Amino acid sequence: MLVLVLAGCAHGRGVLTPVVAEPSKPGPGPAIGAAPGSSAPVHSGTAPGVRFTFDGGLGEPVGDASGRLGLRSRKAAGGQLSAVPHEGGLAVRFPGRCEHYGAESCERAILQSGPAEFLNPHRGSFTFGASLLVQPNETSKGANVVQKGFSVGDSQFKLQVDGEAGQPSCVIVGTSSATIYVALASRSVADGRWHRVACSRSNSLLTVSVDGAEAGRATIPSSLSISNSDPLCIGGKGTSANNDQFIGVIDDVFVTRTA
Numbered sequence: 001m002l003v004l005v006l007a008g009c010a011h012g013r014g015v016l017t018p019v020v021a022e023p024s025k026p027g028p029g030p031a032i033g034a035a036p037g038s039s040a041p042v043h044s045g046t047a048p049g050v051r052f053t054f055d056g057g058l059g060e061p062v063g064d065a066s067g068r069l070g071l072r073s074r075k076a077a078g079g080q081l082s083a084v085p086h087e088g089g090l091a092v093r094f095p096g097r098c099e100h101y102g103a104e105s106c107e108r109a110i111l112q113s114g115p116a117e118f119l120n121p122h123r124g125s126f127t128f129g130a131s132l133l134v135q136p137n138e139t140s141k142g143a144n145v146v147q148k149g150f151s152v153g154d155s156q157f158k159l160q161v162d163g164e165a166g167q168p169s170c171v172i173v174g175t176s177s178a179t180i181y182v183a184l185a186s187r188s189v190a191d192g193r194w195h196r197v198a199c200s201r202s203n204s205l206l207t208v209s210v211d212g213a214e215a216g217r218a219t220i221p222s223s224l225s226i227s228n229s230d231p232l233c234i235g236g237k238g239t240s241a242n243n244d245q246f247i248g249v250i251d252d253v254f255v256t257r258t259a
Contacts, residue, residue, distance in 0.1 A: 049126075049256035050119065050232070055089035058082075062111060068118070069232065071111040076239040079109035084249060086194070091133070091251035094235045101141045102242040110236040110243070119148060119255050120227040121157070121201065126257035129159055129198030129209075130234075132168070134190040134248035139166040142244030144236050145197070146253050149173070149228040151180055157226055159199050160244070166190025169216070170199030170208045174224035181224075183208040185215035196252075 050064040052071065058081055061070025073081055079095040098106035130145050139161070147158035151173045158171040166188040172181050183206045189195040198209045204222040207214050234253055236243040 049254060050116075051252065051254040052234070053089060053252055054083065054092050057090060058092065069113050069116055071113050071232075071234065074110050074112050074239050076108040076243075077105055079107035079239075079245075081109045081111070081235075086131075086133075086249070086251050089251075091131070091249050092235070093249045094246050097138055097140060097247045098245070104241045106241065106245065108236060108239045108241075108243050108245050110239065110245075111234040113232040115229045116148065116232050117227075117229055119232065119257065121257040122227055123223065123225045124257055125200070125202040126157075126255065127198055127200045128157060128255040129196065130253040131194055131196050131251040132161065132189055132248060133192070133194050133251075134161060134166055135192045136166070136190050138247040139164045139190045140245070140247055142242070143246045143248075144233070144244040145246055145250060146232065146234050146255075147171075147237060148232050148255075149226065149230045152178060154228050154230065155226040156228075157199070157201075159197060161189065161246070162244070168197045168208060168210065170206055172201060172206060172220065172224065172226060174221070175227055176225070177221075181206055181218050181220045183216045183218040185210055187215055194251075 050069050052062065052064050054062065060072050063070050082093045083090040084093045095107035095109050128146060132145065141162065143161040145159040145161060147156060149156035155175040156173040159168065160171065161168045167185045168189055169182050169184040185208045187210060189197060189210060196211050200207045204220055205217060206220050207217045209215055235246040235250060
């Protein structure tokens with residue numbers, strides 16, 4: 001499948017680059033391991049990641065489960081975030097769908113950390129994702145779930161649910177190339193039910209899984225490195241009119257990398 005994706009965090013603008021995403025294959029994902037064969041930083045062992053359950057509500061800062069990183073809300077055009085019940089705890093509902101995508105009048109609201117260099121995976125294996133609730137009428141042209149970094153002049157990892165079909169995809173961009181690599185899921189999550197979506201990079205493979213089953217994959221260079229000083233963004237890439245606002249509910253956001 002040929003995929004053209006415009007990626008970016010905060011206010012960066014991406015470059016459309018074709019990347020061939022391989023069809024989903026059955027079976028478990030690849031084993032976690034560091035990428036060999038380059039002078040770029042390689043890490044081994046384990047390092048702390050982050051996990052946001054939101055069970056403590058939206059009092060700022062919203063801390064992750066280990067207290068390593070805090071989130072603050074950023075809002076525009078009357079956009080609001082609200083805490084809603086989910087599995088005995090809380091999740092975050094983001095603003096509703098706007099009739100005119102990208103209009104200045106569209107409500108925007110996201111959660112954003114400060115600089116989070118400790119989450120940089122470099123060339124190592126890592127996973128990130130979230131639990132999502134998206135109704136069939138809540139899909140949109142752009143819907144960013146979680147991301148860190150820019151796609152131009154930087155590096156990036158991102159989970160999104162772009163497009164009317166509601167198919168999640170995982171995106172990564174390395175420090176030395178503007179090529180945007182995308183693993184697109186073969187199924188939609190916009191069905192009014194909760195789904196667990198995870199992205200995993202291991203050596204030369206990027207995969208997207210839905211509810212524990214691999215749903216798509218793309219081949220990437222094993223030398224690709226992701227390293228930046230940018231914040232972690234949840235629910236959108238900023239508060240500009242074209243912020244790729246997520247519509248729906250997000251819970252249990254996580255990033256886990258090797259050390």
